Amino acid sequence: MSQPPDAALAEWARELVERRLDDFELRRAAALERPHDVEALHDVRTRARRLRAALEDLRELVPEAEGWLRILKQLGRHTGAARDNDVLLARVEVYLRAARGTAHARLERIARRLRSRRRRLGERASEAIAQCVLAHDWGAA
Numbered sequence: 001m002s003q004p005p006d007a008a009l010a011e012w013a014r015e016l017v018e019r020r021l022d023d024f025e026l027r028r029a030a031a032l033e034r035p036h037d038v039e040a041l042h043d044v045r046t047r048a049r050r051l052r053a054a055l056e057d058l059r060e061l062v063p064e065a066e067g068w069l070r071i072l073k074q075l076g077r078h079t080g081a082a083r084d085n086d087v088l089l090a091r092v093e094v095y096l097r098a099a100r101g102t103a104h105a106r107l108e109r110i111a112r113r114l115r116s117r118r119r120r121l122g123e124r125a126s127e128a129i130a131q132c133v134l135a136h137d138w139g140a141a
Contacts, residue, residue: 013061020051021134028129035126038086044129045079048072068134078128082121089114 024047031040052072059065092114096107 010061013058017051017054017058017062017065020047020054021136023047024051024134028132031129032126036122038083038090041079041083041086041122041125041129045076045083048075048079048132052076064134064136071132071134075128075132079125082118082125085114085118085121089118 024044027040027044027047031037031044034040052069055062055065055069055072059069089111092107092111096104096111099107
């Protein structure tokens with residue numbers, strides 16, 4: 001016997017969100033293991049955005065969506081500054097390799113400040129990642 005269309009749609013939505021959630025959780029765990037890895041931070045942010053997009057589109061079919069969206073938006077706010085700093089630092093380091101003389105010295109000071117800021121922002125981002133727990137009991141279903 002087949003499911004009614006609404007039930008089939010809800011099951012499809014849940015399966016999609018569950019796949020995105022599993023991928024997010026894998027990246028989240030990797031970012032917690034490597035708190036100073038800029039790529040791990042980028043990966044967790046990317047997977048969080050994909051999960052958010054699915055939840056925003058399917059919120060009517062996923063009861064947890066509203067609460068999870070609040071948590072994921074907060075994660076984005078706390079990790080965004082660290083990612084922005086990482087991107088800027090990478091660009092400054094490219095310029096630094098090409099610079100000479102006083103330009104090199106000035107860029108080196110900027111790079112030192114950005115590296116110092118990265119440590120602080122990275123700690124905040126790691127805390128936010130650690131606290132971003134999206135509780136569900138789908139495994140019991």
